[in-house]
Amino acid sequence: MAQMNMKEAIRDAMRVELKRDPNVVVFGEDVGHVGGVFRATEGLQKEFGDERVFDTPLAESAIGGMAVGLGVTGFRPVAEIQFVGFIYEALDQMCVQAARLRYRSGGRYNAPIVFRTPFGGGVKAAELHTDSLEGLMIQTPGIKVVIPSNPYDAKGLLISAIRDNDPVFFMEHLNLYHAFRDEVPEDDYTVELGKANVVREGKDVTILAYGLMVHTAMKAAAELEKEGVQAEVIDLRTLMPLDIDTIVESVKKTNRVIVVQEAQKTSGVAAEVIAQINEKAILHLEAPVLRIAGPDTVYPFAQIEDQWLPNPARIIAGVNKVLNF
């Protein structure tokens, strides 16, 4: 076991897979020589050579298209899109070309690609560096969406994503890269895609979250405990496909739910989670399921992002609403 922060765990996942499978290639803008703007791929080019880990010219659509072509010739591309807002430039290649390849070819071809991208607010970054665009992706049939909340999961989920034969959009929260260290095995292990994780057990209310919001929810749960409220916190980890069974099991126990996301409130992950709870467990609910989310605006400039993002106080207010319904 080693102590790793989430960035180091992500790098270690790529190292494990580069070592294990000669078809794994890692590339993107500034990814090779320097090791990425956040150094998530630092040292990998030196260790595996510039045909396995390489810098590309600056064009996100071409990075996506190159990944599709490499996948067709038997490679397993791990392509980095430098910041989440730049995926708009690559949406056709990600959501149309990669996501539909299996369907369009009746299974003759597939796109075993991981698109890694940093995202998430609270770091005073430039515009379009921190948006939460997972909602766009969960609407795209054929692609999987994964967001880890800690170093152990990040490594295990990324290894699973690289081994997956379908395209995976792997979003890494900027505020978690260096936030804390965890015990992380140095060898290879996987965390299964499509499985949520109950990170805190409780009987009074379920808080569903992912990414940094898992930690915000945990802070809220600690506060609630002081008031005698036992909150269960579930880290969704994979947003497509969603682990609805784990969610429903918790709903049956607590009968009260809130969903927390950094993304804008409307038509996102939270809305989908609520729709599925409605389909599968509505008679177990004692109160409407609430969303604690960003407002339906563009992601704000840095000056007001701390107010814009969900915080423990807003989560606690939401919990009190569903408890007192």
Added chain:
Amino acid sequence: MSKFPFEVQTEDIQPLSVLSPEGEIVNPDMMPELTDEQLKEIMYRMVFTRTWDDRAINLGRQGRLGFYAPVSGQEASMVGSVYPLQKEDFVVPAYRDMPQIVWHGLPLYQAFLYSRGHQHGGQIPEGVNVLMPQIIIGAQILHAMGIAMGFKLKKQAQVAITYTGDGGSSEGDFYEGLNFAGAFNLPVIFFVQNNGYAITTPFTKQTAAKSIAHKSVAAGIHGMQVDGMDVLAVIKAVQIAAERGRKGEGATLIESLTYRFRPHSMADDTTKYRTKDEEAEWAIKDPIVRLGKYLEKKGLWTEEDTARVKDEAKAKVNAEIKRAEQTEKMTVAGLIDSMYETTPQHLEEQKADFQ
């Protein structure tokens, strides 16, 4: 033209031409090495493709084919550009480029199934190195670039060829693909069939560049222009480009000057945007007539041969469209199962609505 030494200068170019409209070899130095049998095979493929196009128009009118983009006039560009390739080379088409993928190995009935909106149309047989026709203009250019990167990384002396039109050369993906191919020195051929119109928009409104071939300059790759109604010139151009790719000398952009005799698709009316005079000018350049004249002079082809090939093509098209029509229909459950390698729970549950 500026005389400043610090300004970029480009010169006009002349398209590569081997065969005149009268069927005379005008550029013997650039004549590709082809046996008589190969010359006859090329003629066979062009006549076959024209007949298939004729039949496809009728099948479309009868409702037996769906979306179909006519190819008549472009046979030299299409047949000629895949003829010199090896089986292991990859062909990455746009939607009009059905002849290229069929001549590279896709069974004809599957091309018809694609047009009819059946998934099996895209289920390329093992060992046939083609991708499915691309609908998003220019997206396929990047796939060919990525496939060429795969060839390079695996140290395979193969090339990828991809197709777009004059309209496609305005897309961002076109420039990104050329630039990546230059930066990574990739074995890829970007074959642009400049047929003068992007649906209805004439080439004069598409770009201020001297030619599409000139766009290679900015990417630092090879660029050439070829008479796209001259199948021998097209073959020669692709041979040069493919050989370069195999030798590790990088990518080539080929602009093929051609004309579609028919509308963009079954749904447009050429009289709204082209003149009869222009159509007549291009009809004189017909690639099949041209090669036919050459072969007749060499005693390799007669009108009876053309009639025989047409009959064979009609019979083949009839048999293949029947096979397409008899192919078992798709199901929604089958569609659901083709989204992921393992169908996730939510999709399994959604199947129940369709059983």
